[in-house]
Amino acid sequence: MLASMQQISVSPVFVGRGSEITELTDALRRAGTGSPQAVLIGGEAGIGKTRLLEEFLQRACDGGAVTTLGSCLEVGAEGLPYAPLATALRRLHRSLGAEFEAAAAGSEGHLARLLSEFGEADGEPNDEYGRARLFEHTARLFERFGAERTLVLAVEDLHWSDRSTRELLAFLVRTLHRSRVLLVATYRTDDLHRRHPLRPFLAELERLRTVQRLELARFGRREVAAQLAGILGTGAPDHQLVDRILRRSEGNPFFVEELATAFEDGCGAGLTDSLRDILLVRVEGLDEEAQRVVRIAAEGGSHVEHALLAAVLDDDEEALIEALRAAVGANILRPDSEGEGYRFRHALVREAVSDDLLPGERHRINRKFALAVEAQPQLVPCDALPARLANYWYHAHDPARALPTALDAARAARRRNAFAEQLGMLERALELWDQVSEEVLTHTLRPYDWAETYPPGSCDHSPADADCDRIQLVDVLAEAVVAARRCGDRERGLSLAKRGLRLVDEAEHPVRSAWFRINRARMLGNLRRSGDDEEIARAYRLVDGLPPSAVQAEVFALAAGVAVVRSPRLEHLELAQRAIRIAEQVGAHSVEVHARMTLGSLRYDLLGDAEGGLAELTAAVERARQLGVPDLLLRGINNLASMQRGLGRAEEAVRLAREGLEYADGNGLQRNIGNILTGNLVEALADLGQVREAQELLAASELVGLPGSHAEFLDRMGGDLAVLRGDFATAATLLAQARAANRVGQAQHSVPISRLAVRLAAYGGRPLEARAELLAALAEEGRLGYEADVYPLLVEAAGVEADSLGLPEAEAGRAEVLAAIAAAGADLRPQSPLHHGWARLLEAELARARAADTPEQWARAVTELRPTGLPYPLALALLRAAEAEVRAGRRESAAELLREAAELAAARGDRPLGAQIAALAERAGLTLTPAARPAAAAAPVQAVGDSFGLTPRERDVLRLLARGWTNRQIAEELYISPKTASVHVSNILGKLEVGGRGEAAALAHRLRLFPDDLAPAGR
Template identity: 65%
Template sequence: MLADMEQTVSPVFVGRGRETGLLTAGLDRAGAGEPQAVLVGGEAGVGKTRLVEEFLARAEAAGAVTALGACLEVGAEGLPYGPLSAALRRLHRRLGPELDAAAAGLEGRLARLLPDFGEADGEGNDEYGRARLFEHTARLFERLTEGRTLVLAVEDLHWSDRSTRELLAYLVRTLHRSRVLIVATYRTDDLHRRHPLRPFLAELERLRTVQRLELERLDRPEVAAQLAGILGPETPGRDVVDRIHRRSEGNPFFVEELATAYRNGCLACVTESLRDILLVRVEALPEETQRIVRIAAEGGSRIEHALLAAVVAESGHGHGPAGEDALISGLRTAVGANILRPDTDGEGYRFRHALVREAVSDDLLPGERQAINRRFATVLEADPELVRAEQRTARLADYWYRAHQPARALPAALDAARGARRRNAFAEQLKMLERALELWDAVSEQTLAATPRPHDRADTYPPCGCADGDHDGCDRLQLVDVLAEAVDAARRAGDRDRGQSLARRALGLVDEHRNPLRAAWFRLQRAKMLDQLKRGGGLEEIQYAHRLVQDLGPSAVQAEALALEAAHGLLRNPGPAAVAAAERAADIARQAGAPSIEVHARVTLAGLLGDFDDGERALALLAEAVEQARPLGNDDVHTRGLNNLASLLLSYGRAEEAVTAARTGLDAARRSGLLLNTGPILTGNLAEALLAAGRTREAAAVLADWDDKPEADTHGEFMDRLRGELALLRGDTDEAETHWAAAHASGGNGAQPQHVLPTAALGVRVAVRRGRPDQARARLAEALDGTALTGQDGHLLPLLTHAAEAEADQHPRTPDGEAALARIGRLAEGLAARCALQRGWAALLAGELARAAGRPTTEHRRTAVTELRAAALPGPLSHALLRAAEDAAAAGARDEAAAHLREAAELARRRDDLSTRRDAELLAERLGLGQRDAPANGSGDGLGLTPRERDVLRQLALGRSNRQIAEQLFISPKTASVHVSNILAKLAVGGRGEAAALAHRLRLFPEGEGV
């Protein structure tokens, strides 16, 4: 009977034409340099593996290189990157030197993913370690696919660990020009409502390069074809086909099982139970083979031959050559019966289908299951070489856990957690630590005393916080030690809510009077996570931590508390107190031997001094801090310094230098794998500097390129604001409003003034363009009311200038407008201009306030032009030139006005500023300056408006409806509507509000004419 069962798997590939076509199309697009990902879902047994196998064979035949890896069920929590490691190992065996060449320079970093590359380098396992590993992996695939198309297949994503999912998502999002097709399979019937794969699939499905398909069951003709392929001449009649189709419900795996039962004459004896269908062929095996299969089921979805042999021998059967022969015989029988199959690596076995392994495992008695797992753990502990090094600790932890041996499982879980940490797999580290916490109460004091305490931390967690000479209990593992590792892992994995919960639990255990350093450390972790979650309370936690340690000797914890307090001040409320905190943090860090904290504090100090002191001194200090960070190997501090340098340079009007600093920072982030972390802010600073320098198209390209990068949870408001700036330059006020709204909404709680104030300035300008002075006023008030303004002079000057312009244009002025102007004036009195750029904005602001007060002069705008020409930023300069042209024209200096307008229009042309260019051209036309010596247009406005259209525009600028305009001008509403339509077309504006705003901006109707 067993011989008859050898041909259970269908030799023909039935159906799946649509799915194969979709995969083939994806392969073609990938081969053309457009990476693709296909997510293949379906219930267990529906044929996902067969589809992938057939497709990989076709891809190989077409010249592609393929690599397959599978997620493992047993021990998955502690086996990070398993399928990627397996796929790379197969590529290494196939490509050899070519893969080594692609990994050149990255071997030490990629060794965390594939130990075959050698020893992992000494790069820290800090919170950015995962991001660095992801970036290095992406670079490996980019290099590897320069001359070939690669298909990376990952099976059983429903068992995947979080690190694997996140790395796959990163590759899908970042391999933009690589010839890669990623194919991943998952079980749909395993995805319960809260399964972690659900949000992963939903996230990827939104990407245009990702397609998701679900395999359906076979219909009756396809089942008949499958049966014909399996049974050949023994193909049953219609009744049996109907019965098998009905009982299998078109599931190909069940069709195969039922076909085997039919071949062996027992179709009628197979019950309708799924478990019985799966076990019927196992139970037909000889007893010794069944025993081997049961042991293999507990070993995992993949089991190494040497490990299985050792466990079988440990069970009391199979010692010596005779025992090995018996094992081989039993395995051959199981393989022949298609219960097991040799693994593609040739080193072990897999169950032909996971459902069979699950059914066999579920059929074990509880004591039987525990005994088998205990043997696996004992054997592996005695001979660790039986499994791969990267799997060893996690597998051992899982076996002891399933054996219900907490005294052995807890230390093993801690070892697995540290192994995951060393691979920068922080989510898996957290899961293993939570398992240790689960086991804690079941472990004796003796076990805890014998368990090593944390020793490989790369942060500032104090190893001992006991009072001098009082170390009672510190000689054994403490629960708070495990909680500290778990808090750190949660923060680095991005699971900040869980980290907060763990930190609260730890603080309940720590006596802050006896262990102030440890209590302060947990407070600082909470502060970091609150800030990352954009929730309030972070500063209070920092200050609490500082109070706990302020009277102690110098320590890294004390320095970090002060450094975080200073950094908080830099971003939200800069002032002398923040400066003092940064200086003290740097001094204490130096005494405590914490160089990274010291440089971090110096970077913060330079930023603070840039707000309150001489800019050259601040820039020199910041450049020095950047150089100090470079040899430390702390990529986060280094890229932060470069980012702050770019920002500070731009605030002083040195846009081209800011471009260089931001590009250097992005290159450093890319090399160190920090694009996912510091990339967004560096990209924003680069785009903003390019915009300021007039390199608009380059700025747009930078933002467009970032759109395809992995999403980050920070600085979305920055990107949206810059997109709004670009839209406003194009004259698209609707799109600009949309981006402003997104930036405003994503600012969140505790948003930073450096983002709030420029976003408000964009909102004011958009509102003015749309003819909504009330909206502009509200946006200004909201920003001023909810933001700390100290040290924000550089951001306040342009915001107040645009708001003052909007109010100065209003005649008659409302009480709200008068109040807004008064507030702007009061704020202006306290602002200090520290460079040509800021002095230019200050002059423009003074000119608008003077105009609003009815005392306009040419002095302010001439000063603004002089200062802004020295700053050499085309945007502010073209704005000042427009205002100066108005003054010159009003004073009768037509040649001066024409020169200003020509220069403004040329600057606008160079930076693709259609709005300013149109304003300059319309103003020149209105003033009769379209040609240097041309007289004014006969209509008197230079815009091609008829006298009647000018009358209608005057009424429209007063905010009147068509009916009100008709009543004022004694015409019909329909005629008024026609005039309004003609006016909108001649002015090239999108609506009545914009037409009114343009009339105000071009001063078409002096105050005496009623506007």
Template identity: 70%
Template sequence: MEQISVSPVFVGRSTETDLLAAALRRAEAGDPQTVLIGGEAGVGKTRLVEEFLDSAAAAGAVTVLGGCLEIGAEGLPYAPLATALRRLYRQLGPELERAAAGMEGHLARLLPDFGEADGEPNDEFGRARLFEHTARLFERLAADRTLVLAVEDLHWSDRSTRELLAYLIRTLHRSRVLIVTTYRSDDLHRRHPLRPFLAELDRLRTVQRLELDRFGQVEVAAQLAGILGTEAPDRALVDRIHRRSEGNPFFVEELATAHRQGCPAGLTESLRDILLVRVEALSDETQQVVKFAAEGGSCVEHGLLAAVLDEGEEPLIEALRTAVGANILRPDTDGEGYRFRHALVREAVSDDLLPGERHLINRRFADALEQDPALVGDEVRPARLANYWYHAHHPARALPAALEAARAARRRNAFAEQLRMLERALELWEEVSEDVLEHTLRPYDWAETYPPCSCDAGRHDTSCDRLRQVDVLAEAVVAARRSGERERGLSLAKRGVRLVDEQRDPMRAAWFRMQRARMLGHLDRPGGSAELAYAHRLVADLGPSAVQAEVLALEAAHAMLRRPTHEHLATAERAVRIAREVGAGSVEAHARMTLGSLLADFDDPDQGLAELAAAVEQARALGVPDLTCRGLNNLASLLVQLGRAEEAERTAREGLEAAGSTGLLGNTGAILTGNLAEALIALGRLAEAAGVLDAWAEDPSRDSHHAFLSRLRAELALLADDRAAAEAALAQAVAAGRHEQPQHVLPTVLVSIEIAARWGSPLAAREQILEVLDREPAGQQTLLLLPLLVRAAAVEADARGLPAAGPGRDGVLARIAAAAEGYRPQVPLHQGWARLLDAELARAHGADTAGHWAEAIAPLRVAG
């Protein structure tokens, strides 16, 4: 007679059930909700979720469950979302296909059932598009029904899954969606990657945390009554089991089963013994199956188990039936495999294996999977095979398997998992013989400008045609950058610099230097200019190449944001020529965008605008959305600065539409929103500008503290004469700003000067303009400096005659005038600013006339 260890009665949890029911009601009303359920292993998270999903389905909701898999250090990329989509496909069929219409190529990266993945590049922007289309799919599915998505075991989640979930939680607005997740709180050590994820979600209004407590004695008694089939269990038994289990429902089940088997005193205090006691009571044949299942992963397919054990179908089914009957294994929800009823049991079984025994089992899994790849799904096969060979301690097979798993992760835009596999490959490299490396590794399909061999074209060595350790290191650098692991990327790039012989292979040495410069820029640290200068020296005398063009383009772009000179203008022009010569279209478009901005900086705004516009069209033709958005951003910003605000408004809106349709709002949305608001302010449409900024800030998925946006809020507050709001927004802008870039620094200083002057601190305003003049070389930032110089001169004019303002006043005015000397304004807006400066300087000396102001009004009126 089967002995039931799981209580047929759902015990307690009324508070938690009420909270979930309330969240479901809010989701049904169009207010999407998320509930994060935490608790120690065995406390009943899965039972709570199962009961809730049953009740939600009975109420008419569509429910779907996906679980994170414990494979290696982290799970497979997107595993729970892929499982959930596959189950939705089985539930909804054609409905899901209609909801995915037009997005199948993107969604195929999550679920191959959608067909072939699109041919777009596997870069960080491709991942953003995948996230955007996944969110759109859920919005369509929940248009006329409530959808409940449950994700279990988030403590095993890979970073890509966490980031996709966070994106869904932040961006699903006015959708009838409820997301429920579970995680094992006792596994969250201080540096566990789930901790910052949970902390980030805690700030959102639509997210609730729910921590499951252990059972009290009354609940343990009710659980035992259900398990033992009695209305009133013996009080002494309840006391003993409650004390030994400490109220953990899973341990209550284990101890109740031990009691029914007549061995209540046979258990040690060791947790492993508690967990293994029922396994050890099984026959040897069933124990063997359980051991293999433990090494197979969180869920192991029936066909794979059969191939590995090779004991015949009938004995396997009999052993599995015994293990399921003993509540050690349970059929997977999809009905294609088996998983342990509780992960703690699987861990205990795996830990109880001898090292050689574990290696042998993993070897058999790997061999079986290589002989018949169809035993597991396409999307999980590379990572499963990589982990089997790794735990089999077979470096010669584990290394190429890790590389293949990295390729598969990259194809799915799961860059964090790609990085993990590449780092595993680097770890294994020294353990593999040269002969094996020579015959088993195939070259990586590079998507970056990394040189294809380890020597220049004039000294090609055929040994460079195979994959080398430095190649894997280079791809790991790219994966680190794309996954946002900038510190790790910086370290890997430094390792690459040490590994490459720059005398023999200057181009690859330059490539690694360039990557270091990029990482330093992302981290807002000094040193990027020096790395780019070093890279420039390495490639300066080599023949034209994509690397050489990109080094020059990055050097020019880096300078453009800081202190550009005519030399950098020439560098950008050379980058364009080389990129065009070698056919590096994306690098060429990137360099042309920089060139256009520099031309406008150096007194040729019309040519600069033309070059920028042409670069945007080139990026569109190449199908590179991130470059297109970058170009539209630069173009809108330049149009505002040139006094063409109506065109700037149209361009910024076009950029926001392009970013939204390609999933890039998270990358460029804030600055394009700022461009739009800035254009509206210039046009005098202040309420509309405030609405644009408020809409961005109200979206919980957006960074509302972007330096640019905060500075614009401060400007609007000044125009409304709201000192408190202006000072608060200015403080946010300063805290979030990049302090090296004049495009952020100078307008922010202008706001600060305005606040100081308007509310009675002219000397503080003077101090700030002197700091700027000490830092900014005259004649190189005039386009940004002019408005600041005009306001500083106005402050001095307003303070004329005040005794405290007298000392040093003439010197300040002389420095303001000198900063604008030699500037030849080319467009009406700049001509108007220049005439305004003349008028304010004259007013500061008490010598202004009506003619001064008339000369300023005329060009400003033309500029609108």
């Protein structure tokens, strides 16, 4: 009705901001090529962010892009999640209709949590994974929109954004990689105090190459003059007026508009210095009735519906329209784009009007809004109703009404997987609890929804106990603990759980107390902090011996599950079996399947029953399929893939990991659980020698992965692949990152990390460092069940000891290290052909480290490893067998072994191993090509050092250097000066391409340049 009214103070021309428009246009162009972009526009209040955005959106629309806009809400926004995105999607839905519905096909049940027009949300649980699914399906919707045309999603006033909105926006920015989407967001810089939650959000996004940040500066004299000319419509304004308004406004465009209006009204520019007075001057120019309407609208929120305003005012409709017409005509209020309500011309004006209200007046107005909404809920959108009502009662200072509505708003936020907003409303309820009478708590609050937080059967009371039928403070705390855990605020969750434990008498309510304990344990584990074992042990003592309950089953299952990745013992096997029996008895189906998966792993780890463990885990996966719980099924597929890979069945592991990734993608969990499935797939592909695909998958995972998600696994895999490329510097960096992420030290991660460290130290010519890494790894507990990782660690560590034979500093302690390696190998239980092959390799490497290996030992290892089809351990065995054959004088046999090893190393892209194979062939005078020569014409073995271009004197120096002699000792032995010895050493280091004397000595021993010099020689 009022949408066409003229707004006199807005300049009809767009002033300045040429460089900003250019940067936005460039970002739009890049997005149009399929490279999604994000632009964050900051500036102080009134600087012109909205005007710049409006101008750009119009130009983008004129250029053929689809644009949509949503604004974050200021007043009444608490507990109302996703508001700007819901508005933006609603506008897209209205403008695109069938095209929008086609893009959303298959995701309606998930997107209903954002847009009520899609009807009822799906029936999936509201848990952490539910939120991940919502985010994934939202990203998929924008990907479909951006497949054929460019989409611009604009969000205003990020400084008022709720946490769920920020997290969803960050997810979109990180995950939209091949879509024609441009995200533009504005925020106030002067609102960002040191602890403002938007600060870390901006810092996180700014690190991404697709994100650009613009800061709008104030206008100079030229822009102010142009703005005044447009507003006043009088051509070039008077110079003195420009100077006065520039001085008073300090170049803030909004203040320029307000001061220009004052000038038109005959006030000159001589307004009071108070900012509030500047903002209120045109409000005070309205008649009394219009001022009353504006004051009431200011408490309605950033946006207030016409019907709601009419219900609150309860005035004659004609009088209300006239008052609104005056407010719109004075450019204080604006009709919104849909014509259903009003917004203030600028948030600063609303703030000034609200701040000018008396305290009692503000409470009274909010009470009127609350009563109107309670009487006619249809006055506000249904998805905003619980939060709006809760906030009106809260700001009305009526705890008895604010508490139940806060709980209702928390439940509504939970149904939308907006756990941060749920937590905020629950904490408000906790704040109000003591202000509400016992009568209200008993008769007004509806019973707590137990099933959402406590599993069935976790109430310690008898069914007849009244306390079990009404909400209690501990119930709110329990829900807040879950909300904090789900939204990732685990520090707050720990604090809330601790408060809950103080309220619960564990002797009277052991099950509730145990529930809080296991939730604390989970959060401590997520935070990689110690103490979770103690919490689980305490929970176990509380429920052991009690009647069966879901909490009891969960405690037992959690205790057994944590042990799997730490130090499993036979008692944990029994514990998993107890958890299964109890879960079956009480109907806790998900807990039962979790426990069965744990049991499968324990049978493999503890009993050495590989086939039994596989069968148990396979059956649990099928049960998870029947239940239809995506995260449970993916846990099973992931564990099954890992177990198959550990047994050497890499092809089956690849199949399972691919299946899991496809399922994760279809259920919105690709960027969550998908990360660890990707890690398993990468590892299995590397085992098979398909390194290029493994590298591509890992690179893609790093692009879309959430920060910190399974970083220890993905970083370590990245380090392993870097070693294959010979990029030791990158591998060392990734090793450090993996160690930092694996602070808890789970064996499934720490053993492969130690192996990577040993390999890097060995390739760097640091045998003592490699030894230290090994001994530290052997000191850790819980290595059983990881034969596929422990065997390679032991084999490669034994290889380092063999390569450093004759190195003086490595001789001390060698016998003890070899004994420790042998003892660790004896503790392992080979359960597959791969394990048996590694066991033969270990025996041979230990013999080589004592200079006692035989060709027959290596031949047995080769024979065991051939059926596995895995290139790496076989190539290593072939190399060592070839070395043994060379020493035995069987050159043709050695050449055949080396050629096969070279082919395997090349196919896998293993450059370091390939270099060792080539070096042996060169030293032995063997060719790696299949062309054969007559045996009689075979070339003799090259002289030691010829392959490096060493002179005879340098070979003599290197022999002594390898014994650990100093330059002076070398000089005395060879009858040369110490200076000449130093020159020879420098030349040797350069020709060997090593960084120091230790590396040169290690290389000489590893390559057996002096095979007759295996024992240290002293003087």
